[in-house]
Amino acid sequence: MASFDVVLKGGHVLDPVNGTDRVADVGIRLGKIDEVGDGLDTSGARVLDVGGRYVMPGHIDTHAHVSAVSDRGIDRAIGFKMLAESGTTTALDLNGEPHAFADGMKRRGSGMNFATLLSLVPFESVPEDDPRPRVVRKTLDQALADGAIGMKMIGGYHPFTPEATAGIIEVANARSAWIAYHIGSKETGSQIEGLREVPSILGRGRLHVAHVNSYTRGVINRAEDEVREAFEILSSMKGQIVSEAYLAQINGTNGLCDEEGNVVANVPRNCLQLRGYPRNEIGMRQALLDGYGFAHVEREGRIELATGEEAVAIWEAAGTNVSLSFPVNPASSAYTLTTEKDEDGEFYVDAVSTDGGSLPRNVAIERTFALVAFGALTALEAAHKLSWMPSQMLGLLNKGHFSEGADADVTMVDPGSGRATMSLVAGETIMQDGRSVADGGTWLVTSEGEAAAQASGLKHEVIDLSKSRLYEGWS
Ligand SMILES: [Zn+2]
Incomplete structure (x- = not known):
């Protein structure tokens, strides 16, 4: 019955x-x-x-932000509600800190399934720059015990040497822990040159390459050519790399300037360079005034974008250390990264992510279905990239489909x-x-994180990363 x-x-x-x-x-x-x-x-x-x-099947977002190691001004936990409101049901917090994550889920959770990573910030979440394997191992052990499923390197902000980067991947792989990489070492940067460096860094290892679209913005070559090159690199490492790309025009970055007035991080420097602004305080102020740059403001419990004088005021009040966004993701790159398949008929880029949550760009579902309306994807392919592929990426094989x-x-x-x-x-x-x-x-x-999850009082589920596509065939 x-x-x-x-x-x-x-x-x-x-x-x-x-x-x-x-x-x-x-x-x-x-x-x-x-x-x-x-x-x-x-x-x-x-x-x-x-x-x-x-x-x-519910959207599984393999790149979201609901916690952060160091974050001034914005309560990233706001992202739990923002992400749920765009239709996502499961997500991976990609720039996290497990205690802040769990605390945020308790205070401002939205009923979603969520995993988190520890992001590696020298002298904050990891005790040295270019951490030695012994130090990385200790940091990873603690992160797993705290309930993270692995680590994230944020090369656009805190790059390591290629050797240290390779060492971190090796330590994570040895434990079958998740390892995500915002591309960029001390020798390259957060652009196509950073992606070119990945095969030599990775060797025979396994890696989640975060937001492929961020390295195909036309910083070095034409965006169209950078996308082609990204496909070649991903193909040459097929089976070793999992990846996602997001579909928002805007990125998310930081406006921090040093004492000499120079913009500190690689990503915002690239943003200014793309439109010919000087990569210093003067250029940043002008970019905000011109409506090219946006600051993030909280309105009625959600994060929105502000620009012009309002953005300058926010940026100055925080001593330049605030989250900013620039419309630097070309539509042509987004389109191609989402729809193109390799010679085996598989998508070059595995999944559509938001890189959102607390950043106001949770458009994965609506932009993917815009591509369906446009005729660039079938509706079934949209569900494949939004749900089934990311479920395989993470090894959440009971999600992404409607089998009994x-x-x-x-x-x-x-x-x-x-x-x-x-x-x-x-x-x-x-x-x-x-x-x-x-x-x-x-x-x-x-x-390893079960005890921490239990102690938190949150509902929890133990997942098995050996079933993930990241570690498929790995031993
Ligand atoms: Zn991100």
Whole structure:
């Protein structure tokens, strides 16, 4: 006798694994997918009429920001709600600190599934610059015990030597811990030259290359040529690299200037250079005044963009150390990175991420479905890149599809606007009409982090990274 807790009635179901691409009902029981079929029995069930909507496995965002090692002015935990409101159901916090992460999920969580990484900032989260393997091992042990699933190198801000970078990857690989890299060593930078360096740094190792779009902005060559070169590099390392790209025009960076008035970090220097501004305080002030640069402001509990005089005032009040955004991601790169496939018929770039959360650019779903409306992707391919590929990346194999017994994480999308209208995690509604309606969440940890997760009081789940695409065939 079929009896469901929830029935999603009459939506256009997209399930890339089972090849479902038609109108059907989805029956959910005990937080799991029970049945996909026609005219399911709704007696006793909560019925959600999703007619006219796409019904896809929940968006899994492999690059989000809800915590940070050092962050002045903005409570990054605001990102839990912001990300849920765009329709994402599971995410990886890519620039994190596990204590801040867990505290944020308790205070401002949105019912999502979330894993976090420790980002490596010299003298803050790791005790030395270009840390020696012994030091990295100790830092990683602690991060895993604190509930992170691995580490992130932020080469656009705190680059290491190529040797130290290689050593960090090796330590993470030896533990099958997650290792993500915002490209750029002390010898290259956060652009295509940094990506060119990856094969020699990586050797036979495994790596998550963060936001491929950030190295194809046309800083060195034409953006179109940089995308082609990025594809060649990714292909040459196929099986060793997992990757994502985001679809927002704006990036997220920092406005810090040193005592001489020079912009400190590599990424904002590139942003100014792209439009011919001097890479110093004068150039930064002018870029903000001209509406090229944006500062982040909190309004009604969400982060928004400010520009002009308002942005200059925010930047100055914080002594230049604030989050900024520049519209530096060319649409042609975004388009190609999202749609292009290699000779095996697989996408060069595995997943569509937001690089958002607390940054106001959670547009992965709506921009991917804009490409569907444009005819550049099929709706099934959109679900593949937004959900099934990222689930494989992370080894969350019970997500990303609607097989019987799969986790009932679901995102409903309006085909007209491309926007998510509702989402469920484990059969519970976490977002309705663009508003977050749940709190807390499920903390995804490795077995080493289970005790920390338990102690936090948050719901948690132990994940197995040996099942991830990052470590597929690794021993
Ligand atoms: Zn990021």
